[in-house]
Amino acid sequence: MTMTAEQATGFSGIADRIVENVERVLLGKAYVIRLGLTAMLSEGHLLLEDVPGTGKTSLARALAQSIRGTTTRVQFTPDLLPGDITGMTVYDQRSGTFEFHPGPVFATVVLADEINRASPKTQSALLEVMEEGHVTVDGVTHPVTAPFLVIATQNPIEQAGTYRLPEAQLDRFLMKTAIGYPDHAATVRILEGAVGPRAEVLEPVVELDTVRDMIALARTVHVDPVITDYVARLVEATRTHVDVRMGASVRGALALIRCAKTFATLQGRHYVVPDDVKALAEPVLAHRLVLDPESEFDGVTTTSVVAQLVVETPPPSERIAV
Template identity: 70%
Template sequence: MTPEQATWFADIFNRLVAGVDQVLLGKTFVIKLAYTAFLSEGHLLLEDFPGTGKTSLARAMSQSVDGSTSRIQFTPDLLPGDITGVSIYDQSSRSFEFHQGPVFANIVLADEINRASPKTQAALLEVMEEGQVTVDGVTHIVDAPFMVIATQNPIEQAGTYRLPEAQLDRFIMKASIGYPDHASTLRILQGAGVKAHDVVIPPVVSSRIITEMGTLARTVHVDPSINDYVSRLVDASRNSDEVRLGASVRAALALVRTAKTLAAASGRHYVIPDDVKVLAEPVLAHRLVLDPEAEFEGVTASSIIGQLLLETPPPSDRQAV
């Protein structure tokens, strides 16, 4: 990536964030994380309370890139075919015709993903990893760009199926929108006469440009000292006494990938340690499995990541290649 390309990337990124910021008031950082995941060709897990704007975020993002969006409400009786689509026999042509499921969209909101059975969860996580659906032996490619925004409710766990650690690892980030501050709440209440579905975000760029930006973000320069820093952070998570299962190699790759995108979004064609620090918690925290005793004592994955950042010194000089 050249400095000129980084400037172009940052300009579009900021315009995308500003557009969605009109809908999701006071949540600029979360919007930036969502677009960073999107342009890193990854998926986002939101663990949040009802009514915080998860659906509005997915809809506004799809509108800003002139793309399509769909929403899947996960329930215990949801079947894999309800997500991927099914083949239906057509009597006139005497053949089976594939009817696409809601997963064939640019941005898919998987609401309360932990309420569906593990088999149904696996159907969605497969298409997240492979970017394709196979039904009756026929492979169907999903639209590009493609992103899943999955949600979990942190307070109602009765009747849910907890996502296994191996499946949580498929999400490039985990974040929380949270409730708006006082000023943002007042702005929301002033517009109470307008339904959320009536707000339309004008497209900033086309879906094709988003795909090009994702490809361009992969060319951001990463100094060997940055890779060493990420490796030391991941190793430290595995050696922590309070962690039973540390971050995987996939987690390290995700941290570097998203750091590249965040660097480009900041107008730089190279990654700096601060990019890694900003993304360490959203990328790594949900991948850690804590020791039961530490969890009982109130230790959280976020606090462990914060401690690791304090104990792991960032690079001060570039390394010779």
């Protein structure tokens, strides 16, 4: 069953209310909020590489509050253990049984702060939950909540004592972006105290059941064959670029299609257009590329490579059937 125009309009209206509500706390960052919402509704996860104090925690908390969900924050440190993330089984002496104590990963929105400061073993525990959607402890499987969104952060400065995420693990994140500093007008409003309510007291605008319905509905967005061909050509171009040692995988292509379907509904459309693909190419594909060391030394970045390929790869010229 394909989404109808009326369903797309209703979907867009609900999404706009969520974005507007979160923006009461995170001023002037509607695009980043939409990316976070797109990741959630596409059943993926978001990686933020940003300096401290730009509102990463506020984004996670406000997004969870807006959909009447729960949120947890985990500060990743070198001594953090996998059980501190997933939970563990504890023996109850009174009942003589083992009880599972869930970890912070059992929440609607989980903020994994400075994920690159934890050991690779702990990083893998979180990434496994992100991929599988459940935790297995002592042979017992415990599903996480739905919807389930991990917002992981990396600090681009102070790299001493960190464990860089391998390329294979970066590929697990649906999108990577940055919040960035607010513009002058937003900064002035923040300093004047005009931000509005704190995220802790932000009123929900939608129920979790509605969000689950939106996730299912986003899967039914129409994608014309010429769009899939466009995405395939764009992904294949990343593998042959002169500055790229390893291009985007098929997982990256699938991620771009999933995000484009959700992003289209946020605009009130029940079909994907090339502009949806162009808008999401950088956050979805850039972190999946591995540059040639010499090109990287010369100042080439993965974002500049994707931007170049978006310009050079011709979009479909045929009329899109809807």
